[in-house]
Every structure is written in structure tokens, then in C-alpha cells.
Amino acid sequence: MLATLENTSTTVLKPKKITSICCIGAGYVGGPTMAVMAQKNPDIKVTVVDLNKQRIADWNDSDLSKLPIFEPGLDQVVAEARGRNLFFSTNVDDAIREADMIFISVNTPTKTYGSGKGMAADLKYIELCARQIAQIATTDKIVVEKSTLPVKTAQAIKSILDHTGNGVKFQILSNPEFLAEGTAMTDLANPDRVLIGGEQTEEGLKAIQSLVDVYATWIPKAQILTTNIWSSELSKLVANAFLAQRVSSINAISELCEASGANVEEVAKAIGMDSRIGPKFLKASVGFGGSCFQKDILNLVYISKSLGLTEVADYWEQVIIMNNHQRDRFANNIVSTLYNTVSGKKIAFLGWAFKKDTNDTRESAAIYVADKLIDEQAQISVYDPKVTAVQMQADLNYLNTRSEAENENFVKTETDAYKALEGAHAIAVLTEWDEFKTYNWQRIYESMSKPAFVFDGRNVLDKTALEAIGFRVKAIGK
Numbered sequence: 521m522l523a524t525l526e527n528t529s530t531t532v533l534k535p536k537k538i539t540s541i542c543c544i545g546a547g548y549v550g551g552p553t554m555a556v557m558a559q560k561n562p563d564i565k566v567t568v569v570d571l572n573k574q575r576i577a578d579w580n581d582s583d584l585s586k587l588p589i590f591e592p593g594l595d596q597v598v599a600e601a602r603g604r605n606l607f608f609s610t611n612v613d614d615a616i617r618e619a620d621m622i623f624i625s626v627n628t629p630t631k632t633y634g635s636g637k638g639m640a641a642d643l644k645y646i647e648l649c650a651r652q653i654a655q656i657a658t659t660d661k662i663v664v665e666k667s668t669l670p671v672k673t674a675q676a677i678k679s680i681l682d683h684t685g686n687g688v689k690f691q692i693l694s695n696p697e698f699l700a701e702g703t704a705m706t707d708l709a710n711p712d713r714v715l716i717g718g719e720q721t722e723e724g725l726k727a728i729q730s731l732v733d734v735y736a737t738w739i740p741k742a743q744i745l746t747t748n749i750w751s752s753e754l755s756k757l758v759a760n761a762f763l764a765q766r767v768s769s770i771n772a773i774s775e776l777c778e779a780s781g782a783n784v785e786e787v788a789k790a791i792g793m794d795s796r797i798g799p800k801f802l803k804a805s806v807g808f809g810g811s812c813f814q815k816d817i818l819n820l821v822y823i824s825k826s827l828g829l830t831e832v833a834d835y836w837e838q839v840i841i842m843n844n845h846q847r848d849r850f851a852n853n854i855v856s857t858l859y860n861t862v863s864g865k866k867i868a869f870l871g872w873a874f875k876k877d878t879n880d881t882r883e884s885a886a887i888y889v890a891d892k893l894i895d896e897q898a899q900i901s902v903y904d905p906k907v908t909a910v911q912m913q914a915d916l917n918y919l920n921t922r923s924e925a926e927n928e929n930f931v932k933t934e935t936d937a938y939k940a941l942e943g944a945h946a947i948a949v950l951t952e953w954d955e956f957k958t959y960n961w962q963r964i965y966e967s968m969s970k971p972a973f974v975f976d977g978r979n980v981l982d983k984t985a986l987e988a989i990g991f992r993v994k995a996i997g998k
């Protein structure tokens with residue numbers, strides 16, 4: 521059921537005008553989201569807090585190139601609002617105390633221990649926030665779930681907040697975030713929709729309206745959708761599941777194309793012109809990455825299993841199985857094409873981030889492809905315009921496949937693309953950075969071992985032009 525203030529029978533509802541916002545969690549969501557909210561609402565004080573001192577110091581750095589997140593356009597928005605009504609701080613208690621509205625935007629990773637290990641969302645950071653708010657708050661607060669959460673989490677948060685016994689009243693809202701990294705600033709400035717779920721009571725509807733008013737300073741009201749709280753929580757998981765499902769679907773077809781002589785780009789174009797299917801999210805690739813698709817689908821699978829919905833769980837799990845297969849297939853193809861051995865051979869990676877225009881590497885396909893190739897004793901040399909060597913090593917070490925020293929031995933990072941590619945037996949394109957298209961591919965060809973192979977995991981390079989130079993090119997689904 522959709523509920524707005526207009527469609528309830530209550531006549532006089534005066535929503536609280538928000539003057540002070542606190543956001544707990546200064547990450548990829550909290551930072552950009554609050555920067556835009558502050559930019560568009562100069563009369564609201566917005567304080568973003570985090571336990572991570574370095575992250576907050578980076579958000580406060582006067583050199584805007586040092587912001588902890590690379591996101592096109594973010595630096596300008598921060599420059600405009602920071603110090604005016606946008607603040608970054610480690611003083612969580614003060615920010616909670618002062619705020620009328622508190623966004624919880626902390627990480628909700630997949631559980632790595634105990635029951636639900638490897639599937640359920642780990643809600644310990646959310647619970648810690650709820651407990652801290654309960655302990656510190658002395659005035660009524662609207663608490664907004666910005667993190668992606670399993671359906672019914674609001675119930676747990678409410679239970680913690682309502683048992684403080686100090687008379688403070690809390691309203692819980694769900695306001696999931698739909699921004700994609702790399703395009704976060706345009707997504708935030710001009711979202712397809714903003715979703716706000718809340719209790720369908722007079723107090724709940726007032727709280728919803730307070731948040732609607734914050735967004736309405738820059739978003740047309742028709743695009744602000746209000747629902748009950750469970751629909752809002754679930755819609756976020758479902759949106760990510762549908763998006764990831766499209767990628768796995770086209771990736772499944774890419775394998776069929778390779779086996780049948782069809783071209784996946786032609787197939788994607790042909791089906792995407794059907795307005796019922798639509799052209800977006802049909803790019804075949806080495807597999808989707810990012811911090812959320814896998815985590816959120818696993819969460820959906822876990823919830824379905826917990827509710828005894830085995831077929832539902834199995835249906836969605838297949839999206840992950842297909843994605844793992846696509847990554848493995850890409851790595852195996854490199855090994856088999858290079859005469860069944862890459863031991864001691866130099867394989868150059870172009871790209872490490874999970875997509876272009878971000879420095880985020882979480883769950884990036886590059887990590888898993890590298891891991892497989894290291895097992896085969898390949899010498900990997902990586903160039904990514906935004907990812908540091910320290911991050912790459914941390915990503916590999918996180919998998920716990922081998923010792924840190926071994927990972928360091930097998931994977932070297934270069935800050936110059938041509939140096940990374942020099943002498944390579946094969947190039948693997950793992951991220952679709954635009955700059956890769958502009959390289960001097962003749963020069964690269966001359967510097968490589970022959971035959972010179974290119975495995976384009978993103979279909980960004982001009983296959984025909986490269987083949988004319990002499991490269992042997994394997995693209996996805998062609």
C-alpha cells in the first residue's frame with residue numbers, strides 16, 4: 521500500500537522541520553549522499569560521522585584530490601558545502617545528540633561467522649549504531665535506515681531504541697540508496713526515484729513527510745515514493761537482484777554466442793530494442809563486482825531459505841552461480857589459449873576496479889581472475905588509473921588463498937600502463953576505463969611477447985583494429 525499524507529484521513533499533520541542531520545558512516549554512500557543533501561539544503565546542518573579517523577581526516581583535507589572516495593563531481597559539491605553546512609567528524613555522540621534526523625549508513629557485509637555465514641547480512645554495525653543512539657539521545661529523533669538491510673530490520677532497531685526507558689520517542693524510516701558508483705553525483709542530483717518507507721501511523725506519516733520535505737528541495741514530488749517500511753526495505757534488495765540478474769542473463773548468453781557464432785552485442789541490441797526489455801544493463805562482461813550485488817542477492821537467498829521458500833532461494837542463487845562461472849571461464853580461457861600454461865608468463869591486467877570511474881575494488885572480478893591465474897603461477901602486472909598497489913594486495917590477501925609474501929611475488933602494480941604491458945604474453949582487460957581505448961596499440965604490440973594475446977573482458981577495445989595490428993583477440997560473447 522502506498523501512503524502519503526494526502527491520502528490519509530488525518531487532516532492536521534504538522535511534520536517536524538528538520539534543521540540538523542547526522543549521518544553515521546562516511547563511506548561510499550554516506551559521504552556523497554550527505555554532500556548532495558547539504559548542498560541542496562543550505563539551511564540544514566549536516567554532520568557525517570565515522571569511527572575511522574583517517575577517513576574523516578581525508579574528508580576534511582583541504583586538498584580535494586585526497587577525498588577518500590573518487591567519484592566524478594564529488595569534489596565540487598564538497599567544496600561548495602563543506603564548512604558551510606556540511607561537516608565531517610569523529611565525534612559521533614555530539615552529532616547524535618544535536619540531530620533531529622539520524623541516517624544510518626554503515627556497512628552491512630555478508631556474515632563471515634556463525635549462523636548464516638557466507639549468506640546473511642552482518643548487522644552488528646547497525647545494532648551498535650542503534651544502541652549508541654539509544655544511549656545518547658535526549659530528544660525525539662527520526663532514525664533513517666540508509667544502509668541496505670534485510671526486510672524487518674526496522675523492527676530490531678525499534679526494539680532497541682524503544683527500550684531505553686528515558687522517554688525519548690523514535691520513528692524509524694527506511695530510505696534505501698540507489699546510486700551507482702562512478703555516476704553517484706548525477707544519480708543523487710537526478711534520481712529515478714527516492715523511496716521512503718515508514719510506519720503507517722500518524723507519527724510515522726509525519727516522519728515520512730519530514731524526510732520528503734528534505735528531498736523535495738531538489739527532487740520533484742512525483743519521484744518521491746512513500747511505502748510501508750517492509751516494502752521499502754525489500755525493494756532495495758529486489759532492485760539489486762533484478763539488475764544483477766540482467767548481467768548474469770546476458771553473460772549466460774555470451775557463452776552461448778561464443779559456442780554458436782552469434783555476437784552478444786548484436787543480440788543485446790536486438791533484444792534491447794524491445795521496449796519491454798529495454799537496452800540498459802545488457803553489457804556482457806567478465807562478471808559483475810561491487811560491494812552490493814553479491815551481498816544483497818545472498819541476503820535475499822538467505823531470507824527466502826529462512827522462510828522455507830526453497831525454490832525462490834534457488835532461483836536467485838543461480839544469478840551468483842552464473843557470475844562465478846563467468847569469472848572462472850574468463851581465467852580458464854586465458855590459460856587454455858596460452859597453450860595450457862601461464863606458469864612464469866607475464867599477464868598484464870588493464871584495470872582492477874569493479875567498474876570504471878571509481879576507486880572501489882570490492883568484489884571486483886579482477887581479484888578473482890588474478891587469484892586463479894596466481895594458482896597457475898602467472899606473473900601478473902596491473903595498471904589501474906585509480907587503484908593503489910596497497911589496495912590490490914589487500915584485496916588478494918583478503919581471499920586468504922596464500923601468504924601475503926606470495927601474493928606480493930606474483931602481482932606487481934605499475935603506475936604507467938605501457939610499462940605494465942611491456943613484454944606481456946597476454947593482456948586482460950578487467951575494467952572498462954575509457955583511457956584504454958586511446959592507447960597506442962601499435963606501440964603496445966611491438967613491446968609484447970608474440971603471439972600477443974588480448975582478452976577483452978569488457979568488450980571495450982576495437983577487435984578488428986587490434987587484429988589488423990597483429991593481436992590475437994578474444995572478446996566476451998563474440
Ligand SMILES: NC(=O)C1=CN([C@@H]2O[C@H](COP(=O)(O)OP(=O)(O)OC[C@H]3O[C@@H](n4cnc5c(N)ncnc54)[C@H](O)[C@@H]3O)[C@@H](O)[C@H]2O)C=CC1
Nearest residue numbers: 545546547548549570571572625626627628645667668697
Ligand atoms: N557502495 C554503494 O554504492 C552503495 C551501498 N549501499 C549500502 O550502503 C551501506 C554502506 O555502504 P558503503 O558506504 O559502501 O560502505 P563503506 O564501508 O564505504 O562505509 C561504511 C562506513 O561506516 C563506518 N562505520 C561502521 N560502523 C560504524 C559506527 N558504529 N559508527 C560510526 N561509523 C561506523 C565505517 O567505518 C565506514 O567508513 C551498505 O549497507 C551498502 O549495502 C547502498 C547503495 C549503494
Ligand SMILES: O=C(O)[C@H]1O[C@H](OP(=O)(O)OP(=O)(O)OC[C@H]2O[C@@H](n3ccc(=O)[nH]c3=O)[C@H](O)[C@@H]2O)[C@H](O)[C@@H](O)[C@@H]1O
Nearest residue numbers: 697698699700701767801802803805808809810812874875
Ligand atoms: O546497492 C548498491 O550498491 C548499488 O549497486 C549497483 O551499483 P554499482 O554496484 O555501484 O554499479 P553498477 O553500475 O550497478 O555495476 C555493478 C557491476 O555490474 C557490472 N555490469 C553492469 C552493467 C552491465 O550491463 N554489465 C555489467 O557487467 C559492472 O561492471 C559492475 O561490475 C546498482 O546499480 C545501484 O542502483 C545500487 O545502489
